[in-house]
Structure formats: structure tokens, C-alpha cells
Amino acid sequence: MDFASNSVHTPSGLVSFLKAGSGPAVVVVHGIGGHKEDWTSLMMALSSSHTVYALDMIGFGQSAKTPSEITIKSQTEAVLALLDAEHFEKADVVGNSVGGWVAAMIAASHPGRVGRLVLVDAAGFKAMFEGPPPVNFYPQTVDEMEKLLAFVRHDPQTHTKAFAQIALSAAQASGDAETAERVGNGMFISERLEDLADRIASPTLVIWGAEDRLFPPAIADLVAGHIQDAQKQLIPAASHFPQLDNPSAFNAAVAAFLAN
Numbered sequence: 001m002d003f004a005s006n007s008v009h010t011p012s013g014l015v016s017f018l019k020a021g022s023g024p025a026v027v028v029v030h031g032i033g034g035h036k037e038d039w040t041s042l043m044m045a046l047s048s049s050h051t052v053y054a055l056d057m058i059g060f061g062q063s064a065k066t067p068s069e070i071t072i073k074s075q076t077e078a079v080l081a082l083l084d085a086e087h088f089e090k091a092d093v094v095g096n097s098v099g100g101w102v103a104a105m106i107a108a109s110h111p112g113r114v115g116r117l118v119l120v121d122a123a124g125f126k127a128m129f130e131g132p133p134p135v136n137f138y139p140q141t142v143d144e145m146e147k148l149l150a151f152v153r154h155d156p157q158t159h160t161k162a163f164a165q166i167a168l169s170a171a172q173a174s175g176d177a178e179t180a181e182r183v184g185n186g187m188f189i190s191e192r193l194e195d196l197a198d199r200i201a202s203p204t205l206v207i208w209g210a211e212d213r214l215f216p217p218a219i220a221d222l223v224a225g226h227i228q229d230a231q232k233q234l235i236p237a238a239s240h241f242p243q244l245d246n247p248s249a250f251n252a253a254v255a256a257f258l259a260n
Contacts (some may be wrong), residue, residue, distance in 0.1 A: 003040065010081035012074045013064025017055040017082060021047025024115070025088040026258065027079055028054040031097025031123065032137050032183070033152070034241070035061040035174065042094070042243055045251035046258065050092070055082060057099065059179035070182045072124075072190035075102045080113060089113065092258050096120040097215075097240060101193055108199040117202040118254055121212055121240050122223055124193030128215070135214075138177045142168055151213045152240040197226030204230040205257040209238035209245065231257070 004019040018036050020043045028039045039054040046052045056063040058078050059070045067074065079102065083091055092115045095103030100122025107114040139145040146164040157163060171177070204227045208220035217234055224230040233253050238245035 003043065007062075008082050008085040010058070010064075010078040012058045012067045012070070012078055015055055015058065015064070015078045015082060016062035017053050018043065019086075020044070020052050021050050023050045025083065025086070025091035026050045026052045027082065027091045027093050028052065029075070029079065029093070029095040029099030029102050030054075030057065030060070031095075031099045031121075033148075033171070033176075034096060034099070038241070038244060041247040042251050042254060045255055050258070051086075051088075053082060053086070053091075055079070057102070059183050060176050061174055065175060065179045068182065069186055070179060071186035072098075072101055072105050074186070076106045076109065079106060080110065083113065090115050092116040092118070094118040094120065094254060095122065096243065098123045098187070100124070101187075101190075104193055104196050104200060105191065107202045107204075108196040111199075111201050114202045116258055116260075117200065117204045118207060118257060119204065119223060120207045120242065120250075121209055121215055122193060122206070123215070124190075124196070125219070125222065126192045126194065129188065138180045139168060139171070140177075145171070154209065154211045154237055154239040154245040193223070194226060197223065200227045203257075203260075205253070206230055206232045207242060207250065207253055208232070208234050209240055209242040210234040210236050211238060211245075212240045214240045 007016045036054040043052040093103040100119040101124035107117045135148045136144045142164045145168040206224040208217045224232045235242035242250045
């Protein structure tokens with residue numbers, strides 16, 4: 001399948017995105033360490049029934065890295081600007097990790113813009129920021145990357161020095177480390193997930209990797225418990241990025257929920 005690559009001007013700068021399919025809109029938002037290209041499998045799975053957008057968040061990939069402040073709110077504004085430019089009043093929104101936090105804020109703050117909501121191993125709870133992080137999210141060495149991958153990926157093929165070297169080279173080429181401090185500072189001044197979740201009225205599916213070492217699966221119950229009538233589904237053989245570890249199960253779960 002061919003993916004159309006484009007960009008749109010937003011209040012925080014240019015946002016790069018991939019687009020596939022036709023029909024009602026779905027927007028997919030990655031987390032730290034992720035990029036729009038991580039979602040091509042899901043895009044193919046949904047493209048027969050939806051117009052699917054996967055974007056690079058502000059500060060990541062091919063999107064703008066120039067803003068002096070990068071907050072969760074500014075990421076939500078970028079998503080809404082994309083929808084406006086593509087002439088969609090409403091979209092289903094899928095967000096992973098920090099992207100889940102962004103998706104939740106859109107649903108809580110702009111309920112008329114979100115149809116269905118899928119939160120995937122979502123970040124944003126206050127407790128997640130207490131104490132030092134277990135790993136360096138912007139690794140500088142192969143050993144640091146290897147440790148990070150052990151926390152966020154389940155596939156054994158990703159737990160090797162060879163894979164860590166490839167991943168480190170890709171991370172360095174992306175230039176994302178340049179904005180790490182601004183992204184981190186922006187998260188600390190952003191509204192927390194537990195304060196947002198009670199305002200979410202969209203039908204919501206909470207998806208979690210059953211083997212997530214970064215955010216243990218018990219947190220999925222906490223997230224779902226804050227959102228009225230939210231459903232929960234664990235993805236087996238998957239860690240923090242179930243869309244990469246077990247794409248067939250992940251894609252099936254998202255497609256079934258969006259089809260309801």
C-alpha cells in the first residue's frame with residue numbers, strides 16, 4: 001500500500017504525517033521514542049474503512065523542533081490543526097504512551113472532536129513522574145539503548161546488541177534528543193491523566209501490553225477505572241509498544257473496537 005506523506009502548519013510549527021485509506025478519520029499518536037512510521041501496520045489494517053493519519057508529534061521525527069515550549073496541550077493543538085486542515089470535524093483517536101496522554105487530553109478538552117478513543121499503555125499519571133526514571137529514554141550508548149529496549153519491547157529479537165546499535169543509530173539520526181529537555185519540561189507542567197480522565201465521555205478502549213515492564217499492566221485498571229464504561233484489553237506477548245510486538249492481535253483489537 002502507498003502512504004501519502006505530507007505536512008501541515010500548526011500553532012507550534014510544521015507537523016509531518018502519513019495518510020492512507022478513505023472514510024471516517026482515525027488519528028494515531030506515538031509516544032517518546034516513537035514515530036509515525038511505527039503505525040503502518042495498523043494503517044493498513046484500518047485503511048479499507050477509514051482515513052488513517054499517523055503524525056510525528058512536535059519535537060519528533062520530521063515535525064518542528066523549534067518551539068521553546070512543548071507541552072501536552074501544544075501536541076493536542078497540533079492534532080486538531082491536522083484535522084482542520086484535512087476538513088474533519090471529528091476523528092477516532094489512538095494514542096500510545098505519551099501519545100495516549102495527548103489523545104486523552106483531546107477527548108477531555110474537545111469532546112466534540114473525538115468519536116472513539118483508544119489509549120495504549122498510556123502515560124500521564126502523576127505517580128509515573130515520582131522518583132528517577134528506570135531507564136534513559138534518550139540513550140546515548142548501545143548499553144543504554146539495550147536496557148531501554150528490555151523495558152519497552154517484548155520481542156526477543158529486539159534484546160540484542162546488534163538491534164540496539166541499529167535502534168541507537170536511528171534515534172540519533174532522528175534528532176529527537178535535541179528537544180528532549182523541552183519535551184520533558186512540557187510534560188511536568190501539563191495536566192495529569194487522572195485529572196483529565198474523569199472528563200472523557202468518548203467510548204474508550206484501554207489497551208495494554210501484558211508484559212509491559214515500564215508501566216505494569218495493573219495500571220490499565222487504574223486508567224480504565226477513571227473513564228466511565230471504558231473497556232480494557234491486554235495484548236499477549238507484548239510490552240510497552242504492543243503495536244510493534246504483537247501487531248496482529250493489536251490491530252484486531254483496535255479494528256473491532258472502531259467498528260462497533
